[in-house]
Amino acid sequence: MPKLLFVCTGNTCRSPMARFLLEKMLSQNKDLNKKWEIDSAGIAAFPGGKASDNAVRVLGEEGIDLTGHLSKQVDGDLIKDVDIILTMTINHKDMLLDNFPEAKGKVYTLKEFAGQAENPDVSDPFGQSLEIYRQTRDEIKKYLQKIMGKLNYYNSEEGIEGMVENNIKRGDIDMKIAIGSDHAGYEMKQEIIKLLDELGYDVSDMGTDSDESVDYPDFAYKVASGVASGEYDRGLLVCGTGIGMSIAANKVEGVRAALCHDVFSARAARNHNNANVLALGSRVIGIGLAKEIVKTWLEAGFDGDRHERRVNKITRIERGEY
Template sequence: MTKSVLFICTGNTCRSFMAEQLLRHHAQKHKLEVDVASAGLAAFPGDTATEHALEVLGEVGIDGGEHRSRRVHLHLLKQYDLILPMTLSHKEQLVTLAPELAGRVFLLKEFAERVNRRKDPVKSVEKDYGISDPFGQSLDVYRQSLDEIDRAVQALVEYLLEGGGTMKIAVGADHGGFLVKQAVIEHLKEQGYDLEDFGTDSEASCDYPDIAHEVAGAVAAGQFKLGILICGTGIGMSIAANKVPGIRAALCGDSYSARMARGHNDSNVLCLGARVTGLGPMLDIVDAYVEGSFSGGRHGKRVDKIEKL
């Protein structure tokens, strides 16, 4: 299991610094325990981050003013489970410095793509997923770099929340969604997801707020990455689930809405209506939702504002 992450760039004042701050920010939001740091292969120890890097992080609510750069050395590398450089050149230098640690070193965007495609992230790929250095360039270039890094960091967060392995999903339904729930569970199990069924266990009448509270509470507590709730229309489940702090439940009737719920709203509970959506389209919605990931960037700032309401 990955418990520590080290980001690497050249000077440790732009890219690796921003990646470190973004992962710390998201880890705190998701109550994720992970040791995070950054360093530079050619860093001047004690340098502050660049003004533009500090400014773009500030725009998404992150204060990195206390950062001081440090230089890569072998002892530092050995302390981390996962080492994520920004460019192929960085990766090659790291592997030359510590060939025995080659199995821990992956390009940040390479690792993110493997996670997003649900491939084994420890397998190398023949492609340069480099993140360009914004040093000395405009504020807009820094914003673009931050968005690029944040998308990759979001995938890393997904991986860490899943325990470095299979995504855990909590599923629940009332009597109106019982039969569909069974089909959804079977569909996701066939894809290798780790599921827990929170009921109900029959078509006997029950109260949807009770099921919604159990599933939403488990997701909010960090026991599961996502939740799926099903009732007749999905409306009652979504209203009830959104009463639980930390939950962003989305009622989705099509695949596009499901992708946007994850990508733009960082939704963590999907609500479905068994009496208004057919089983085939519903399974497509479920697939789009669980395969999605949060885009971060400007959307992260907006989600943070939701959390503060």
């Protein structure tokens, strides 16, 4: 049976909550045919400590008894033994990789594994109010929901890399797409929506609703902020050239909008840049090519590795941390 390990700092709040919530969710989900063994640990845990009182309370509200939980420290044996490690923050992930380089390839933050690379941390509720613990519990639950399908597709031969690759493809996850255009892109947007409907994607149209003249930043902002907040997995934007839309969308933190007018760039925008928004110019290319570009971009995965290091630098630039 494959094993999944949640990791936080002290193994008294976030990681045990994640473990017990996921165990309950997996036991209730009839569509999942794969069984998982779930565990949790901390990078700075006191062995044998109990879960924090508020963690016990908020999981009690979910019908889960956390009183038997005893904290434990991550060690090499645990790391060797598990297939996937999901940390609560990027720091946890970095510290694990520093201390256990052999874990490379199987460590993700919970949120990035769930498909949200931006704001990848679940922050520590330790010592805070019951309400903050509730918020943390609900945040963890939200991302656990998103990884359920991925866990079902895990294949020991492909390992974690194969699973992530497979699950960013159409049909493997319920990818939520936001689409927007100005007047110039309106007609092309309608055609792309038809295509996405036919392909079975979950698409939300954020306007505009006619070819009456409007301002593209209004629609770029709607789509881009929907993607940045995690409400949508991807965004599509169409204006006359795609340029105004891409410039505006890239002003929103967490958005990597790519303007692509050929299939090669569309694929590379995903493989190399992990672009979460695609911009198109309806006055530049025809609908046939636009459809090919959209399909390619939606189905292509992020290659990670050296590209991840570079994308992380982009994130640091936009946060003013570079």
